[in-house]
Amino acid sequence: MEISEAQILIVDDDRMNREILFRHLINLGYTNISLADSGKTGLEIVDAQPIDLILLDMMMPVMNGLEMLVRLKSNQKSRVIPTIIISALDEKEMMLSSIQNGAEDYLIKPYDRFLLKTRVSACLEKKLLYDREALNKKKLEVAYEELALAYYQLEIVKNELDALSHRDGLTGISNRRYFDTVLEREWNAAKRERKNLSLILFDIDYFKKYNDTYGHLAGDDCLCQVAGTASQVVKRPRDTLARYGGEEFAVILPDTDALGASFCAEGIRDRIESLHIHHIASQIHPYVTVSVGVSSINPHLEVAISQQLIKEADLALYEAKREGRNCVKVWSNKGR
Ligand SMILES: [Mg+2]
Known part of the structure; x- marks a missing residue:
């Protein structure tokens, strides 16, 4: 996967904020972008399709960014998705809490486009590396399993050959x-x-x-x-x-x-x-x-x-x- 093909999810209750961020990402060359207007919708999208990065607004009604983050990190599948928290300057307590709960990074509104670019690409590179390692690990596990099976089958053949080499061809008793x-x-x-x-x-x-x-x-x-x-x-x-x-x-x-x-x-x-x-x-x-x-x-x-x-x-x-x-x-x- 190329970084530009990464699947990015924006979760923000404010339509204007979503659109600004969306346009920024398009301008940076990212094309696969999903939008969610609430934590609930965000979690549904994460559940339904592969996501490589989440840009998560902190202040949202019903389920705020921190609550959604905690939900993401408690799930085996979604805990590996890097999440960048987007918050206002006066939300330092929550931001700190988010980092403690596994957020990868943060941006403070109004954010700088250069900072956005750097943080998004850094998070995606990490995710890419993680995916590659996970794939290699899986391949290795499959290879080990195949090897173990091959050894097992070889052992059976060897035992059969051993037994045959011990036996008299006519009577079947020991030779x-x-x-x-x-x-x-x-x-x-x-x-x-x-x-x-x-x-x-x-x-x-x-x-x-x-x-x-x-x-x-x-x-x-x-x-x-x-x-x-x-x-x-x-x-x-x-x-x-x-x-x-x-x-x-x-x-x-x-x-x-x-x-x-x-x-x-x-x-x-x-x-x-x-x-x-x-x-x-x-x-x-x-x-x-x-x-x-x-x-x-x-x-x-x-x-x-x-x-x-x-x-x-x-x-x-x-x-x-x-x-x-x-x-x-x-x-x-x-x-x-
Ligand atoms: Mg908000």
Whole structure:
């Protein structure tokens, strides 16, 4: 907005005074001028249209200039409009009161045209500056809001990507990479918390023969059913069921001893057998079964690394295979 385009309101009960002031302002180059003959009309105009400056007569009947000023300054929208008080020389008390109540400046009748010009343009420049700052502040607020929203959306996408990168594409349970991360984390936690950490490894008996007999699609379906069933047994929030390899699965059980882990392992074995998935090529059972190995270490008490837990669960699994499959073997401490 150019200063000459500013919206100026003259409030004066005297028609002659209004017209003189109006002509002065026209001569100074201002074109958007509204006139009000009372405080009430003035407030109505301020309410109805944007006003950049008010020239306000002090002495008016019903509502004088000071009363109108107080009303203007108590309103959130109109309090920012600069107001120049126009008064007679003998109204010093009221003039002082007006300044105290937020009037921007004053003119004493009969006023000098040069003074009028200077004060009007000074007030309008201030108002212009204020408007620009308010606009910038608003723009900044909008930009901040947009930025916050963008961050929020980015966070959602990031979380989704994180979750996807943790998941096995076929079965939907945790993948090997996530298993490695969790095992390291839980190993350190167990050491710190001086608690046991247990691991279950299990794989589907004669799975290659299952694939050869029923095809790879049926094989995939079998893997999904096994994963889904095991996830129903592994219920605690901190436990992690993962696909370890092709037909091999793993369960990390924090704060669990060998007995607790073997109980969980037996639950998995039993539930999978009870699925009654036909497996005519199995040499031990008419249905799909799993062999299960369990290991349990207290990292605080033993000098070991997390890989030890995997090695021992694997040895226990090997033992389960050797002892006829479809069973649970717990790695014993003997010989460690
Ligand atoms: Mg008057």
